[in-house]
Amino acid sequence: MLLLGKNALITGAARGIGAAMVEVFAREGANVWAFARKPDEAFEARCAETAQKYGVWIKPVYCELADTAAIKEAFRQVMADKQPLHVLVNNAGIMGEDRMFQMTSEQEMHRIFDVNFFAMIEVSRLATRLMARNRQGAVVNIASIAGIDGDSRLDYSASKAAVIAATKKMARELISVGIRVNALAPGFTDTDLVSGLSEKVVQEQTEKILMKRKARPEEIANVAAFMASDMASYVTGQVWRADGGILS
Numbered sequence: 001m002l003l004l005g006k007n008a009l010i011t012g013a014a015r016g017i018g019a020a021m022v023e024v025f026a027r028e029g030a031n032v033w034a035f036a037r038k039p040d041e042a043f044e045a046r047c048a049e050t051a052q053k054y055g056v057w058i059k060p061v062y063c064e065l066a067d068t069a070a071i072k073e074a075f076r077q078v079m080a081d082k083q084p085l086h087v088l089v090n091n092a093g094i095m096g097e098d099r100m101f102q103m104t105s106e107q108e109m110h111r112i113f114d115v116n117f118f119a120m121i122e123v124s125r126l127a128t129r130l131m132a133r134n135r136q137g138a139v140v141n142i143a144s145i146a147g148i149d150g151d152s153r154l155d156y157s158a159s160k161a162a163v164i165a166a167t168k169k170m171a172r173e174l175i176s177v178g179i180r181v182n183a184l185a186p187g188f189t190d191t192d193l194v195s196g197l198s199e200k201v202v203q204e205q206t207e208k209i210l211m212k213r214k215a216r217p218e219e220i221a222n223v224a225a226f227m228a229s230d231m232a233s234y235v236t237g238q239v240w241r242a243d244g245g246i247l248s
Contacts, residue, residue, distance in 0.1 A: 002229035004029030007083050009127060011035040011065065011119075012092030014043045016191035017142065020217035021089055022047065024225050026054040030087065033078050035061050065092055065119035066111075075126045084134055087228045088127040090120040090163075091142045095156045109155045116159035121166065128170075128179055135178040138228045141167045143183040145243050160185075164239055171237030180236040182227050187243025189215040210245025 008025050012018035013034035022034050034047055044060050051058040059081070063074035078085070093116045124139060131137030146152035147160025164183050171181040188194065188205045194214070206212055223242045226232055 001027075001029035002225055002231060003087070006030045006086040006228075007033070008087035008089065008228065009033040009035065009078065009085060009123075010089045010091055011063075011123060013060075014040060017186065017189060017217045017220050018089075018091045019046070020221040021091060021224055022058060023050055024218060024221035025087075025089075025228075026050050026056050026058060028225050028229070029054070029056065031056045031083070032058045033061050033081075034058055035063050035065075035074065035092070037064060038062055065123070066114040068122055071119065071122050071126065079130070085127060085130040086134075086137055088124065088131075088137070088139045089142065089224055089228065090123055090139070091224075092116075092119065093142065093144075093160075095153070109158075112155040113159050113162070116156070117162045117166070120163060124166075124170065128174055128177075131179050132174075132177040137174075137179040138232075139170065139174075139179060139181040140224050140227050141181070141183045142224070143167070143185045143239065145185045145187045145241055145246065148185055148239070148241070149246075167239065168237050175236055180232070182232075182235060182237065183239045184220070184224055184227060185239055185241045185243070186220045187215060187241070187246060189217060189220055191217060208246055209243065210247070213244065215242065215244060 003025055008030045010018055010021050010032055013022050014036035022032055025032055036043055039062055047058040047060050061074050061077055064070045141163050143163045144160040146157040147164050150157045167181055167183040174181055220242055
């Protein structure tokens with residue numbers, strides 16, 4: 001098991017890639033603080049079932065990531081458990097409506113950046129302070145190929161490009177306290193973020209992919225688990241694409 005004995009914090013854990021990460025990380029032996037936006041009985045039941053299945057603990061923590069005070073309160077709950085933090089996965093993210101950039105309001109840009117970028121920075125700041133106590137840790141920031149290729153709406157692409165730039169800077173600063181920081185850039189993945197797309201758009205996107213299909217969330221989660229594990233102990237400051245083969 002890649003993450004046996006590790007304690008991980010995963011944001012955006014209630015659905016999509018985040019829900020798959022909770023399952024995969026537990027399967028690989030990790031205990032998990034599963035951050036979600038709001039209380040959900042089905043989510044709690046799924047966490048309890050997964051924890052029992054793999055013999056780990058999974059603790060739901062509710063937090064509105066656009067609210068800095070709420071993030072700090074959530075971390076007080078984490079710290080109250082008096083357990084070391086070994087892994088952070090900044091997975092939470094949102095996507096706005098599909099508009100041309102001239103039609104994207106400043107308010108909408110702020111909403112996307114508040115969750116996709118600024119919340120990631122605040123969560124990382126608090127989490128790495130805990131990791132630094134033991135001078136070891138791994139951070140995996142979930143970016144997107146949109147942040148590399150710019151092949152999506154402006155606000156989303158720009159926010160993910162910011163995540164990538166921040167990842168490289170964080171890696172430079174945090175290696176001195178034994179913390180690795182990398183970014184994972186998924187491609188077209190079968191999640192709620194793309195479920196509302198038209199059949200035409202889905203076909204156009206899959207035609208660009210060598211594998212001719214969307215990724216399954218668990219396939220992205222598997223890569224994140226490896227990046228978080230000691231098997232990737234010599235990897236930091238990198239951006240790994242998991243896109244099924246999109247060649248320029």
